[in-house]
Amino acid sequence: MSAAPFRLKTGGRIARERPLSFTFDGRRFEGFAGDTLASALLAHGVATVARSFKFHRRRGIYTASSDEPNALVSLGGGGRHEPNARATDTELFDGLAARSQNCWPSVNFDLMAVNGWFAPILKAGFYYKTFMGPTRGAWRVYEHVIRRAAGLGKATLQRDPDTYEHGHLFCDVLVAGAGPAGLAAALAAGRAGARVIVCEQQPRTGGQLLDQPADGPGDDWRRRIMDELAGLATVRIMTRTSVFGAYDGGTFGLIERLFDHVREPPGRQPRQRSWTLRCGHAVIATGATERAIVFANNDRPGIMLASAIGSMINRYAVLPGRAVVLFTNNDSAYDVACDAARAGAAVTLVDVRRQPPAKRSGRCRDAGVAIIAGHGVIAAAGRKSVSGVHIAPVDASDDTRFLACDLLGVSGGWTPAVHLMSHRGARPLYDEGLACFVPGDMSPGQSAAGACAGAFALSACIAQGLAAGREAAGLCGFARTRKPLRTSIEIDDAWEMPIEPYWASPVNGRTKSAPRFVDLQNDVTISDIELAHREGFVSLEHLKRYTTLGMGTDQGKTSNVAALALMAGLRGCAVSDVGTTTFRPPYMPVAIGALAGPRVGPRLQPRRLSPMHDWHRDHGAVYIQAGLWERPWYYPGPGESLEQCYIREARQTRKTVGLTDVSPLGKIDVQGPDAAEFLNRVYINGWKKLAVGKARYGVMLREDGIVADDGTTSRLADEHYFMTTTTANAGAVMARLEFLLQTAWPDLKVHVTSVSDQWAGMAVAGPRSRDLLAGLIRDVDFSAEGLPFMGLAHGSVRAIPVRILRVSYSGELAYELYCPAGFGHELWDRVFGAGADFDLVVYGLEAMGTMRIEKGHVAGPEIDGRTSAGDLGLGRMASTKKPFIGSVLMRRDGLRDASRPALVGIRPVERTQRLSAGAILCEPGRHEGHGIGHVSSITFSPQMGCDIALALVSGGLAREGDIVDAVFSMRDETVAVRIVNPVFFDPGGERLRG
Amino acid sequence: MIRIDCPYCGARDHTEFSYGGDASVPRPDIACEDIKAWSDYVFLRDNPRGAHSEFWHHVNGCREWLIVKRDTATHEVAAVLPARGNMP
Numbered sequence A: 001m002s003a004a005p006f007r008l009k010t011g012g013r014i015a016r017e018r019p020l021s022f023t024f025d026g027r028r029f030e031g032f033a034g035d036t037l038a039s040a041l042l043a044h045g046v047a048t049v050a051r052s053f054k055f056h057r058r059r060g061i062y063t064a065s066s067d068e069p070n071a072l073v074s075l076g077g078g079g080r081h082e083p084n085a086r087a088t089d090t091e092l093f094d095g096l097a098a099r100s101q102n103c104w105p106s107v108n109f110d111l112m113a114v115n116g117w118f119a120p121i122l123k124a125g126f127y128y129k130t131f132m133g134p135t136r137g138a139w140r141v142y143e144h145v146i147r148r149a150a151g152l153g154k155a156t157l158q159r160d161p162d163t164y165e166h167g168h169l170f171c172d173v174l175v176a177g178a179g180p181a182g183l184a185a186a187l188a189a190g191r192a193g194a195r196v197i198v199c200e201q202q203p204r205t206g207g208q209l210l211d212q213p214a215d216g217p218g219d220d221w222r223r224r225i226m227d228e229l230a231g232l233a234t235v236r237i238m239t240r241t242s243v244f245g246a247y248d249g250g251t252f253g254l255i256e257r258l259f260d261h262v263r264e265p266p267g268r269q270p271r272q273r274s275w276t277l278r279c280g281h282a283v284i285a286t287g288a289t290e291r292a293i294v295f296a297n298n299d300r301p302g303i304m305l306a307s308a309i310g311s312m313i314n315r316y317a318v319l320p321g322r323a324v325v326l327f328t329n330n331d332s333a334y335d336v337a338c339d340a341a342r343a344g345a346a347v348t349l350v351d352v353r354r355q356p357p358a359k360r361s362g363r364c365r366d367a368g369v370a371i372i373a374g375h376g377v378i379a380a381a382g383r384k385s386v387s388g389v390h391i392a393p394v395d396a397s398d399d400t401r402f403l404a405c406d407l408l409g410v411s412g413g414w415t416p417a418v419h420l421m422s423h424r425g426a427r428p429l430y431d432e433g434l435a436c437f438v439p440g441d442m443s444p445g446q447s448a449a450g451a452c453a454g455a456f457a458l459s460a461c462i463a464q465g466l467a468a469g470r471e472a473a474g475l476c477g478f479a480r481t482r483k484p485l486r487t488s489i490e491i492d493d494a495w496e497m498p499i500e501p502y503w504a505s506p507v508n509g510r511t512k513s514a515p516r517f518v519d520l521q522n523d524v525t526i527s528d529i530e531l532a533h534r535e536g537f538v539s540l541e542h543l544k545r546y547t548t549l550g551m552g553t554d555q556g557k558t559s560n561v562a563a564l565a566l567m568a569g570l571r572g573c574a575v576s577d578v579g580t581t582t583f584r585p586p587y588m589p590v591a592i593g594a595l596a597g598p599r600v601g602p603r604l605q606p607r608r609l610s611p612m613h614d615w616h617r618d619h620g621a622v623y624i625q626a627g628l629w630e631r632p633w634y635y636p637g638p639g640e641s642l643e644q645c646y647i648r649e650a651r652q653t654r655k656t657v658g659l660t661d662v663s664p665l666g667k668i669d670v671q672g673p674d675a676a677e678f679l680n681r682v683y684i685n686g687w688k689k690l691a692v693g694k695a696r697y698g699v700m701l702r703e704d705g706i707v708a709d710d711g712t713t714s715r716l717a718d719e720h721y722f723m724t725t726t727t728a729n730a731g732a733v734m735a736r737l738e739f740l741l742q743t744a745w746p747d748l749k750v751h752v753t754s755v756s757d758q759w760a761g762m763a764v765a766g767p768r769s770r771d772l773l774a775g776l777i778r779d780v781d782f783s784a785e786g787l788p789f790m791g792l793a794h795g796s797v798r799a800i801p802v803r804i805l806r807v808s809y810s811g812e813l814a815y816e817l818y819c820p821a822g823f824g825h826e827l828w829d830r831v832f833g834a835g836a837d838f839d840l841v842v843y844g845l846e847a848m849g850t851m852r853i854e855k856g857h858v859a860g861p862e863i864d865g866r867t868s869a870g871d872l873g874l875g876r877m878a879s880t881k882k883p884f885i886g887s888v889l890m891r892r893d894g895l896r897d898a899s900r901p902a903l904v905g906i907r908p909v910e911r912t913q914r915l916s917a918g919a920i921l922c923e924p925g926r927h928e929g930h931g932i933g934h935v936s937s938i939t940f941s942p943q944m945g946c947d948i949a950l951a952l953v954s955g956g957l958a959r960e961g962d963i964v965d966a967v968f969s970m971r972d973e974t975v976a977v978r979i980v981n982p983v984f985f986d987p988g989g990e991r992l993r994g
Numbered sequence B: 001m002i003r004i005d006c007p008y009c010g011a012r013d014h015t016e017f018s019y020g021g022d023a024s025v026p027r028p029d030i031a032c033e034d035i036k037a038w039s040d041y042v043f044l045r046d047n048p049r050g051a052h053s054e055f056w057h058h059v060n061g062c063r064e065w066l067i068v069k070r071d072t073a074t075h076e077v078a079a080v081l082p083a084r085g086n087m088p
């Protein structure tokens, strides 16, 4: 463990009584509670912490905030490994393990730095020109090399052991940001009685006040306001909480980092919480980001934003250099210069303005700061880190002189954080006087206060915050407080002199070939912007995509405005004419885990389980996901494959009797005097003549004449029907029926109720099904006369009421039994038990599919949203005597075209050949275009002893007997198949009617 | 997040609702046999930027179909009516 040579003996807001130990690239260091990883590394003089994205240049810590472009590191290990964390807002904790990234073998000796030698070719548009044009084949060759060489940290493939939560918040006034403006707004709104939530992304409130010397007037003010806020019951302050997005209707997205600042969350508490907040009004007080000035080699370690040096000194008691140069075009760096000088550094302040601010200059000189006005930094010197700067008069760039230094602070002015104000589409405006974008028209329900609104003086921030807080509370219906608020502050930091826009220093003969970085994170230089301009990518959206400017994890927060201004300069237009990019959430990187919250793994979506689920599980069912349903797919015996199993199940069912679970079918109870008329309108076939105690197969169309769904509906009583739908469309059919009754036909006296979950359903199919059920359900006459095909009966098994429908999906003599869901398991048990004498087999979804394909019944693969009733061989069902949904548009010319693909069966000419679902049907040898149709459902048919399939082929059964090719390109497979009738099994229906 | 003030349930997040399309075009009577009338109803839709009248189904609430007057550019909701009795 080494001493920390750059740690100040006194001051700061760190807890010196709580030392912490951490590692960086395996080396052990010591810091204090209250440090960030960045401040602790700087205290030890660790200059290089990362390698740059493209050129692998050495990079140091550039900011003291979440806007950091350079100092991205990987944290943690195993499943907690987190790439691309910003060292600057990573709170230090005992045992923190951080590693540099994008370098090999190490950050100090990076072989990938050879990329820097290729800088002349790795310029803007390199990817497009090399890999999109005639040479695009090169991508295949070089992709892995480039992906390895250019990049950030790598995500882990291990499971994240931490948990994340979702929550909802409601308030009258949201205050985003707890700097002086935000705290003042919260106080004013809270005093008026409004429910206020204040969000601050840092671990403590205060914002820029924390960059003032500790225990000064800034701290006094903050303590006073915090005390008052603590006394207000309706104000909630959430620290470590970022407002990352503004959405419609006063909704905001928040991320609360509960336990990022410890090694692992205590107990089973969540690591982060993602909040959806709804408010009446939002006061945006998100502050401003300092921005850079571009000069040669401006990316050297040891170059930071001026305000970051102020933060290091006043928050963390770290002075990261002995000889400091500050380079500015505005007043704000003067305070930093004073603080650095008082902390013991030799400080020179270089101001591009010829006339420095008088009062600030006086204070600086008193502190021993040398001021050089009218000069700019042309270039930084030093290889591993900055060793000095070449400065020159702003109008004579070749007249340079050298200043030795080991720390350079840069201030190119301030960029208000207008993101939350722009997420809903409002555009910021360029203010020539402040040389920055300020909020323009506000989005509804928002106001801005403080630096994010262009107010850079504390007194103005506080005044704006108070006004905005009062106004927000008023808009939410809370009377204004009459009691005056003690909110003045004894700091006068109002700018004396206006900022002088100065985006980049000129080049001179000496610095011509050195890179001048605009976007540090993505290695975008002025040359790239010039190239984009020459090649016509002059609009900001094009510039951004061509150069990748502002597209890093920092979204160019410290660089975008300079890039805009530079492009404006090249074009000879005003900055406002170049525009700004669209601001989209999230404001800063958000962990996917937090957005997913608890909805991961088995909680990704609800599981729908049949009432007989436990039985299936206990009997070795293999499940298949069908929508949200977990359905038994097949019930393998020892060592049995899926194919062996479903063939056995289907064969046995056709031989004796089979039992399968049909509970997931959609079930809708239809009641009312107009129920028959209603069914007549929603189904293509007629329902008026269906007698009580009978069932009927029905087909529904959409309004455009395409088939929507099918199922059986039975008449339980005069005004009472029981409708079934396919499992997949159960929800959609229900919603559609409600729509029709509520909007189109409110005069019909009908009520529909979804009863899908209320009824368990099972099908008993096979030649011995009648014998089995007759022995089990004694109060029903199962004879062919007593319960004929499409008949309905009510019976009971002990106390279980059972609704019996004699319908058949398998083509066998078959019955569907329905009982209240709570009895489902017991009824199944009894049927299964009684089946022992009849060689009963339980079958799953796969065998069910086999039997329905053998029987030529259509299902989801055929009812695919493109097929008409005619296409599916169901056209004859459509009534011509009544109107129904889709009855008009099904007669469109296009839907009556005889060449439309229509349902057929196919089987391989060579019986041993296998078929593939999704194969394209083509005329023999003419494998072109979209072919003449496609294979929709396949199975091995135990009855036919070969593969069979349903298909949709142009011309349909007019092609019966023809031989065509089934082409499956993904396996380079062609099978000659014969077009046959789709009813492979028992075409006369003797079995199911028997 | 759009907040929809269901006349039956109160203000709820739009995640409780499902979108049901344009509510500005009158639906032909079930007995209407005019292909053009049905084609216009099914296929011809404006795509306005600004005020729009549309169906939303309170599918995870009261299951009533509603007519929501929404600005497609700002997502501002001007009115929410039961579809019953307010059809175009």
Ligand SMILES: [Zn+2]
Pocket (backbone or CB within 6 Å): B006, B007, B008, B009, B010, B058, B061, B062, B063, B064
């Ligand atoms: Zn409702």
